[in-house]
Structures are given as structure tokens and as C-alpha cells.
């Protein structure tokens with residue numbers, strides 16, 4: 370037991386050391402550190418699954434490996450012209466050694482580098498709109514443990530500008546009778562027959578309209594109960610399910626919002642305090658006052 374724990378700690382520190390010893394860069398040359406056009410972030414809700422990378426809107430820009438490595442796999446329409454492109458479209462996966470991989474999806478064209486080493490100044494292809502993609506963009510992911518852990522690129526890659534704190538909108542309680550949406554900063558009244566799931570609407574805007582940076586830590590607290598914390602740093606495959614801190618997708622998201630679990634409100638006045646933190650450390654806190662008539 371002890372040796373397993375030690376091994377586990379060693380594995381974590383080895384991964385951390387690798388990320389420090391290998392200098393990762395972003396896959397495109399444009400405007401860093403602003404990184405304009407980051408439309409989707411890591412670990413956000415995609416309806417029924419976690420988004421496993423970041424999306425950068427782009428068309429026809431060269432895409433480079435984020436670190437030295439070799440091509441692990443590449444597939445382009447030229448390889449199989451009679452078969453429609455699958456979800457990733459034209460894509461390339463690069464092996465950086467020690468179990469670290471990076472992936473580049475929806476490329477317009479891939480450069481024919483099937484074998485051999487690639488460097489950050491190599492070109493893997495250009496951005497496009499192939500496969501399951503609405504609007505030209507690069508879907509980029511970073512994995513370790515040979516693809517079994519997907520890590521948040523914003524944690525490992527060079528830091529990008531993030532001036533906007535997260536925006537915490539409303540809280541929604543979902544009962545069999547329907548949804549009750551509670552705005553922040555006002556006192557709401559609800560009648561509840563049992564604890565029902567509660568969802569928070571939160572976003573972290575990027576520098577331009579329709580862009581995102583993403584929440585990296587979410588904390589919430591009901592009355593005097595211990596604060597609950599969730600981090601969005603990595604997702605890990607367990608069996609055939611992707612999990613975040615041991616939780617499946619539906620324990621983390623619902624209705625496209627952040628799932629806070631079934632909160633056990635007391636009869637009378639309740640306070641829910643939510644704090645959201647982004648990668649740059651910008652943070653927001655909102656308090657919801659809820660008058661609950663407990664029917665149980």
C-alpha cells in the first residue's frame with residue numbers, strides 16, 4: 370500500500386518534472402500571449418461529454434508541434450478518399466516521449482510527414498474545417514499516460530493574457546415539477562420536497578466577443594457546511610468513462626451548467642456562496658439567498 374502510494378507520488382512528480390523540462394509552445398504563431406480566437410476551453414461541457422482540449426478559431430494557418438517529438442499517427446482524406454472523414458477530420462497526433470502526446474484536429478491539409486522527428490518549427494498542416502467541425506478551427510489537446518490523461522493546455526503551455534474574471538450568473542434548482550432559476554443578489558423563495566440537483570451558470574470571457582478562457586477552480590458552500598472544491602486541470606479515463614476528480618460528466622455538468630450536487634437546504638433562510646477562479650487567478654464570488662420551505 371505504502372509503495373503504491375510512493376509510486377503514485379513519484380509518477381505525479383515525474384509528470385510535473387517532464388512538463389517543466391520540456392518547453393511547450395503553442396501550436397500557432399499568431400499574437401501570443403493574447404491568444405485571440407480561443408472559443409472553447411478545456412473541461413467545459415459539450416452536452417454529454419467533457420471538451421478534452423481547446424478550440425482556436427483559425428483557417429489556413431500553419432500548425433506546429435508544441436514540443437519536439439515524432440508523428441504517432443496521422444490521417445488525411447487522401448489516405449482513404451472513398452470513406453468520409455470521421456470526427457477529427459484530417460488529424461495528426463505527435464508523441465513527445467514519456468507518454469506525452471499532443472493532437473491537432475480538423476486540419477485543412479496535413480503535411481505528409483508520416484515518419485520521423487518533428488520540431489516546434491515543423492509544419493504539421495494548416496488549420497481547416499474537416500470532420501465534425503462547425504466553423505474552421507484547430508482542436509488541440511495535450512495528453513499524458515499514453516492518452517489516458519488529458520491535461521489542460523492552459524496549465525502546461527505558456528501563459529496567455531486573461532483580464533476578465535469569471536461571470537457567475539444564476540443558480541437553478543431542478544425538480545420533477547420544473548426548473549427554478551434564482552438570480553444572484555436577491556432573495557428567492559422555493560418549496561422543496563427533498564434535496565434536488567442545483568446548477569450554476571458561469572462563464573469566463575476571453576478578450577473578444579464569443580471567446581472563452583475557462584474556469585479552473587470552482588468552490589461552493591451551503592450555509593455552514595464545508596466548502597466543496599472542484600478543479601478543471603485534467604480528465605482521466607476510468608474504465609470507458611472520462612472522469613474529472615473521479616466524477617463522471619453528469620456529476621460535473623447538466624444543462625450546460627456546473628452541477629453542484631443535491632444541496633440539502635435547511636428550512637428557512639439559506640445562503641449559497643459560489644467562487645469561480647480562472648487560470649490567471651481572476652476570481653469572482655456571488656452569494657445567493659434562498660428562503661426554503663422544506664416539505665420533508
Ligand SMILES: [Zn+2]
Pocket residue numbers: 409420422423424507508509
Ligand atoms: Zn474542440
